[in-house]
Amino acid sequence: MSRMKLILARQALCHGGLLVKDAGILIRGGRIIEIATSAAGTRRLVRNSGVVPEDHGPGIWTAGLVNAHAHLELTALGNTVPRLPFARWVSALMGARSELGRTALSRGLAQGADRLLNTGTSTVGDNDSLGLAAGVLASHPIRARVFREALDAWDPKRTAKARRFSRAPRRGTATLAFGFGPHAPFTVSSALARSLAQDARRRRAPISIHFAESRGENQWMLTGNGPLAGVLPKSPGISSLDYLEEASLLGSRSALVHCNHVKKSEIERIAQSGACVVHCPKSHEFFRRAKFDPEPWLRAGVVMALGTDSVASNPDLDMRAEMARLRETSPNLNPERIWTMATEGGARCLGWGQRLGRLEPGRAADLALWDLAPRSRAGALEALTGSSPEIRQMIVAGRAQHSVS
Ligand SMILES: [Zn+2]
Structure with a gap:
């Protein structure tokens, strides 16, 4: 014993x-x-x-606080990625990341986890697109749920490899477990999305997906127009939410990250599904997005959580600052609600609703x-x-x- x-x-x-x-x-x-x-x-x-x-x-x-959404593999970049319109920011980010080797990125990953731990976070949900996180976090004291991030950019030739990457890690440790991270509707084909939903169901693992972060991605999903026209192949011609539902990605296993451009009627549908929602206040501020109001979500009964996102869109990795920023932007929100988002809500998003957060x-x-x-x-x-x-x-x-x- x-x-x-x-x-x-x-x-x-x-x-x-x-x-x-x-x-x-x-x-x-x-x-x-x-x-x-x-x-x-x-x-x-x-x-x-x-x-x-x-x-x-x-x-x-x-x-301890629960950070429901981070990309610790980007910590080595520091705050070097300039504030740009979203699509240009993504390519600046990819360019900066490609200049760093795996050793530097792994070191940064551990430093990001250190920073979270030193600022009150005991658990992190980490999106991993390079396959580095498990190796680093298995020997780090922070508790982590690693979501292997998969994307195929709607290119069928990339689908099988993306699925293999996402489902590769199986064994965790007492403080490390895995989930599935389809990147976002506009970067993950319906075929890949469906197979990841299936894998997650079989393994009883949670899912984390970026959702409705920018207006442009919703526009491309529905019509093929907007800033992503020409960058991606043929649009599926359905709303991002219909896509989620059709792929069986809309349910109580899923956390939808961002949800910046969601209609009122869609909030109700998301609430009915049991999916939870992650808001990243400082990253939201970085992109100067229109105010995010948690109230309609909470009224609809959606479990909400907070995340830091990465240092590419946040000056720090500090959940205390995320709570304080939300207090500023939503002064009428009860501090108890914000505390619950930063603890129990995060636990629920990471599939540990019964185990952590209280x-x-x-x-x-x-x-x-x-x-x-x-x-x-x-x-x-x-x-x-x-x-x-x-x-x-x-x-x-x-x-x-x-x-x-
Ligand atoms: Zn993210």
């Missing part, structure tokens, strides 16, 4: 409850097995468990200790989502990861 660990928490933001003082968090096998929510209860837990408790100092313990017995022991001393739960959520507090310690799967001085 694996060793138990007991964390003494001066303050803890437990799921659904009040802000708890002098809590005790008992961990075994990488999971939280019990939480004592009073000083007396914690003393009892220390006595009964026989475990020497760990005290990491003052601050508030919460569930400070609660039964969930993974993925915790963050923040340099804060709030007076109430509302005050805690206000500060956590709005003011990027320092991180003093991270625990992933029960293991302490660093101490920030």
Whole structure:
């Protein structure tokens, strides 16, 4: 039986409850097995468990943040890709990436994961188009769901190879698992999309797909016109959402990333399907896109999550900044909602809705200790989502990861 660990928490933001003082968090096998929510209860837990408790100092313990969408393989590029219209930005990005070798890209990938961990993120959903992520993340302390990104640009000659790439990794570790990442409707043929949906169903793996990020891609899907005309072969002549549905990619296994150009009636259809949605506030700001309003999505009952995207469209990889940016653009959104997006919502998008995202017995022991001393739960959520507090310690799967001085 694996060793138990007991964390003494001066303050803890437990799921659904009040802000708890002098809590005790008992961990075994990488999971939280019990939480004592009073000083007396914690003393009892220390006595009964026989475990020497760990005290990491003052601050508030919460569930670790979940970044539902990143491209860590681009971290080595730094912030060198200029702000350009989307299609030109993509080619500038590809050009910059091709100048870097696999060693530099792998090093960047690890540095990106370090940065996330040091800023409160215990789990990342990472899109991997080069096949580097699993090798790096298998030995990195962050928890990761790697989505092998597949695209064939609607060229049937590329379809089989893209599918093979996407389904190649099978075995993960205790903190590394895989999902399927069809890149986007306009870059993935219906045949490839259908086969990936099938693979995901067979392996019970989640799917992450960029969806309706730019107006131009929707236009090309429907009519073949717009900025992508001539760049891609013949358009399928259906809406991006019909395409998803026809390929069996619209369902509770799927996370749709961006959703910037979606009609009201389509929000309802997405909600009905059980798919969740990832918003990347800082990347959204980078492209100067029209305001994204989470309210209609939340009203429709869609589970929403937050992501950083990559450093090619974001000055940093820091989920604290994503929450703070969303507070700025949606000042009426309750901080609790934003916190849920950055924790439970992300867990759900990565296929770990029952396992991660809450400070609660039964969930993974993925915790963050923040340099804060709030007076109430509302005050805690206000500060956590709005003011990027320092991180003093991270625990992933029960293991302490660093101490920030
Ligand atoms: Zn992306």
